[in-house]
Amino acid sequence: MxxxxxxxxxxxxxxxxxxxxxxxxxxxxxxxxxxxxxxxxYQFSMMAVFFLELRIDAESIHPTEEKVASIKHFQTSRTDLEAFLGTLKFYD
The missing domain is CATH 1.20.5 (Single alpha-helices involved in coiled-coils or other helix-helix interfaces)
Structure with missing residues (x-):
């Protein structure tokens, strides 16, 4: 074809x-x-939905751009490190 x-x-x-x-x-x-x-x-006929900081579309499930940006600009204090590790556990 x-x-x-x-x-x-x-x-x-x-x-x-x-x-x-x-x-x-x-x-x-x-x-x-x-x-x-x-x-x-309510919204109908959406190409993607956002749920629990995830973008869900027909292709797959992705982290939101805001979440990726927060990981890229990660600070190194202890509390920030603990929050970051908690985020990694969530997406594991």
Whole structure:
């Protein structure tokens, strides 16, 4: 399969996935009509989500840029060292 056909197939699969996702989302919303929901708290069709200082997307789970920057600019006091080691344990 050539590159162009591969891209078109991937796009078609994404459209099918998105369509199926929207149908499931509509069913969930229909089932939860009696629930009170604050719509400002929800975001749909996100490419990535942030949870526990991690960025989770379709490819993998990554530490956030802020967390990487804090590790790069690490200070050497004892309390900072303990905090840094705690961070390493969390991501282990």
């Amino acid at each position: 050539d590159e162009q056909s591969s891209k078109l197939l991937a796009l078609h699969r994404f459209k099918d996935f998105r369509s199926e996702h929207l149908q499931r989302l509509e069913r969930v919303i229909a089932m939860s009509q009696k629930l009170r929901v604050n719509r400002e708290k």
